[in-house]
Amino acid sequence: xxxxxxxxxxxxxxxxxxxxxxxxxxxxxxxxxxxxxxxxxxxxxxxxxxxxxxxxxxxxxxxxxxxxxxxxxxxxxxxxxxxxxxxxxxxxxxxxxxxxxxxxxxxxxxxxxxxxxxxxxxxxxxxxxxxxxxxxxxxxxxxxxxxxxxxxxxxxxxxxxxxxxxxxxxxxxxxxxxxxxxxxxxxxxxxxxxxxxxxxxxxxxxxxxxxxxxxxxxxxxxxxxxxxxxxxxxxxxxxxxxxxxxxxxxxxxxxxxxxxxxxxxxxxxxxxxxxxxxxxxxxxxxxxxxxxxxxxxxxxxxxxxxxxxxxxxxxxxxxxxxxxxxxxxxxxxxxxxxxxxxxxxxxxxxxxxxxxxxxxxxxxxxxxxxxxxxxxxxxxxxxxxxxxxxxxxxxxxxxxxxxxxxxxxxxxxxxxxxxxxx
Numbered sequence: 001x002x003x004x005x006x007x008x009x010x011x012x013x014x015x016x017x018x019x020x021x022x023x024x025x026x027x028x029x030x031x032x033x034x035x036x037x038x039x040x041x042x043x044x045x046x047x048x049x050x051x052x053x054x055x056x057x058x059x060x061x062x063x064x065x066x067x068x069x070x071x072x073x074x075x076x077x078x079x080x081x082x083x084x085x086x087x088x089x090x091x092x093x094x095x096x097x098x099x100x101x102x103x104x105x106x107x108x109x110x111x112x113x114x115x116x117x118x119x120x121x122x123x124x125x126x127x128x129x130x131x132x133x134x135x136x137x138x139x140x141x142x143x144x145x146x147x148x149x150x151x152x153x154x155x156x157x158x159x160x161x162x163x164x165x166x167x168x169x170x171x172x173x174x175x176x177x178x179x180x181x182x183x184x185x186x187x188x189x190x191x192x193x194x195x196x197x198x199x200x201x202x203x204x205x206x207x208x209x210x211x212x213x214x215x216x217x218x219x220x221x222x223x224x225x226x227x228x229x230x231x232x233x234x235x236x237x238x239x240x241x242x243x244x245x246x247x248x249x250x251x252x253x254x255x256x257x258x259x260x261x262x263x264x265x266x267x268x269x270x271x272x273x274x275x276x277x278x279x280x281x282x283x284x285x286x287x288x289x290x291x292x293x294x295x296x297x298x299x300x301x302x303x304x305x306x307x308x309x310x311x312x313x314x315x316x317x318x319x320x321x322x323x324x325x326x327x328x329x330x331x332x333x334x335x336x337x338x339x340x341x342x343x344x345x346x347x348x349x350x351x352x353x354x355x356x357x358x359x360x361x362x363x364x365x366x367x368x369x370x371x372x373x374x375x376x377x378x379x380x381x382x383x384x385x386x387x388x389x390x391x392x393x394x395x396x397x398x399x400x401x402x403x404x405x406x407x408x409x410x411x412x413x414x415x416x417x418x419x420x421x422x
Contacts, residue, residue, distance in 0.1 A: 010058070013054065013110050013111060013113075014051070014054065016110055016115065016118070017047075017050045017051055017053075017054045017106070017107050017110050017118075018047050018050070018051065020050065020106055020110075020118060020119065020122040021046045021047040021049065021050030021051070021103050021106060021107070021122075022043060022046070022047050023122060023126060024046045024099060024103055024122060024125050024126060024129075025041065025042055025043040025044065025045060025046030025047055026043050027126050027129050027130055028040075028041050028042055028043075028045075028046060028096060028099070028129065029042035029043045031129070039096070040078075040081050040082075040085070040096045040097060040100070041096055041099075041100060045100070046099075046100065046103050049074060049100050049103045049104050049107070050103045050104065050106050050107040051107060052070065052074065052104065052107065053067075053070065053074075053103070053104040053105065053106065053107025053108045053111075054107035054108065054110055054111050055107075056069075056070035056107075056108070057107065057108040057111035057112065058111055067108055070104070071101070071104060071105075074100070074101065074104050075101065078097045078100055078101070081097070082094065082097055095128075095129065095132075096129075099125050099128075099129060102121055102125055103125075105121065106118045106121050106122060109121070150191075153187070153312065157184055160180070161177070161180055161181075161184070164176040164177045164180055165177060166178070172323060172324045172327050173323075173327075173359070173363075174320055174323060174324075175359075178359065179316055179319055179320060180316065182260065182319055182355045182358075182359075183312050183315050183316045183319065185256060185259055185260070186256065186315065186351055186355065187311070187312055187315070189215060189252060189255065189256065190215070190216045190217065192215070207241065207244075207284075207287075209221065209224075209225070209241065209245075210241040210242075210244035210245045210248065210283070211244070211245075211248055212248075213225075213245050213248075214244065214245035214246065214247065214248025214249050214251075214252065215248050215251070215252050218245045218246045218248065218249040218381075218385065219349075219381070219384075219385055219388070221242070221245040222242050222245060222246070222385040222388055222389055222401075223388055223389075223392060225238050225241060225242050225245070225389075225393075226238075226242070226388060226389040226391075226392035226393035226397065226398075226401065227392055227393075229393040229394040229397035229398075230392075230393070230394050233394075234397075235394065235396035235397040235400050236286055236287060236289045236400065237287045238287075238393070238397050238401075239286065239287075239389070239393075239397050239400035239401040239404055240282075240283040240284065240285075240286035240287030240288075240289075240404070241283060241287055242283070242385070242389055242401050242404070242405070243279050243282060243283030243286065243401075243404045243405065243408060244279060244280050244283035244284060244287075246279050246382050246385060246405065246408060247275070247276045247277070247278070247279025247280040247283060247408075248276070248280070249378070249381075250272040250273070250275050250276040250279070250378065251272070251273075251276050253268075253272065253350075253354060253374070253378065254268065254269065254272045254273070254276075256351075256354070256355065256358075257354075257358065260355065260358040260359075261357075261358035261359075261361055261367075261370075263361055263362055263367040264357065264358060264361055264367050264370050264371055264374065266367070267367050267368055267371040267419070268371050268374065268375070270415075271371075271375065271412075271415035274415075275378075275408070275411060275412055275415075278408070278411060279408055282404075283404070286400075286404065315351070315352065318349065318352040319352045319355055319356060321352070322345070322352040322353050322355075322356035323356040323359055323360070325341065325356075326338070326341060326353070326356045326357060326360055326365075327360060327364060329341050330360065330364050330365055331364075335369050335372075338357075338365065338369055338370065338372070338373040339372060339373055339376050341353065341373065342372075342373035342374065342375075342376040342377035342380070343376050343377070343380050344380075345377050345380075346376065346377035346378065346379065346380025346381040346383075346384065347380055347381070347384045350374075350377045350378060350381050353373075353374075353377055354374050354377065357370040357373060357374065358370075368419050371419055372416045372419050372420055375412050375413065375415055375416035375419075376412075376413070376416055378412055379408075379409040379410070379412035379413050379416070380409070382405050382406075382408045382409040382412065383405065383406055383409040385405050386401060386402040386403075386404070386405030386406050386409070387402065389401035389402060389405065390402040
């Protein structure tokens with residue numbers, strides 16, 4: 001191991017400044033056009049700006065005045081360069097100039113021994129500069145209304161959530177803070193899938209719809225694909241994809257259980273992974289039996305944004321209702337009450353029921369009992385999706401989808417029966 005004790009601390013700082021700012025300068029140099037002599041900065045300019053920031057930080061000590069004056073001086077040179085290009089060419093972006101200001105700050109932060117901040121700023125600068133085309137395409141694909149919706153959701157998460165009391169009320173142990181945390185977690189998983197579907201624009205066909213749609217909502221995906229079968233003659237393909245979407249549902253539930261109740265997750269890990277693999281592999285194999293290839297059938301998701309405030313409030317209300325109902329079922333009906341409630345909720349929406357169980361284990365409900373209730377709910381949900389498809393899909397797709405979904409539903413009851421009888 002090398003010993004750098006001979007090198008002054010300021011020497012290490014200077015090396016670090018040069019290394020980080022050289023990376024930014026290298027990225028800017030690579031983007032220069034050979035005939036564009038007016039492009040600002042490169043492998044020499046950016047390291048110099050970073051070193052200027054470090055030097056001014058060194059001589060200023062704890063005084064911010066000199067650092068501010070240095071920032072103004074550097075900004076003046078950047079403004080002259082910007083104005084010269086604007087008057088000469090007629091247009092000029094400001095990204096490179098903003099990166100230069102950030103480079104100055106990197107030099108100052110390294111003198112303050114804020115190495116993590118300096119490295120993070122460098123990485124963010126390089127990513128924003130390098131991914132220009134991809135980010136611009138991303139902005140074109142995202143609807144303005146969705147950006148506003150996400151901003152509202154972020155406001156509720158960052159502003160409202162800290163204000164909610166983190167304590168339990170009533171005999172049913174309703175905790176406003178934990179309730180909203182559940183809403184955020186469920187919505188975030190769905191929103192991640194929703195965004196990926198929007199970005200894909202159906203470019204990868206129904207296979208991607210199955211994988212992402214199942215994470216968003218396997219019920220919504222099943223209904224959409226069933227209607228799609230009325231337009232596309234590919235019964236094996238569409239029915240197989242519907243089965244795959246339900247396979248992703250198991251992985252989604254398992255991820256939420258890992259976040260909110262490891263006790264239930266430990267009981268359901270093997271059964272749910274097995275059911276997910278059965279549905280994914282079986283659905284893919286079944287879809288390949290058809291004459292139509294997966295990529296030849298395109299489908300654009302029209303799922304509703306799961307981060308809409310109204311959707312979040314409705315889910316929060318359902319979660320509280322299910323928490324109360326689950327507690328009452330456990331209190332007056334015992335284990336059978338949980339199983340019956342799972343059967344009923346599986347036909348509607350399994351998420352509020354499952355997340356309600358995560359709050360009742362282990363204080364009110366044993367982990368094995370909750371696991372059985374979840375397996376019953378998911379099996380009932382799969383059976384319901386089979387009948388949805390049978391009602392909405394074309395004749396051949398309807399029969400195949402119903403058979404596949406009822407088979408998956410029956411498969412989910414096998415581990416449930418084992419947990420009850422053991």
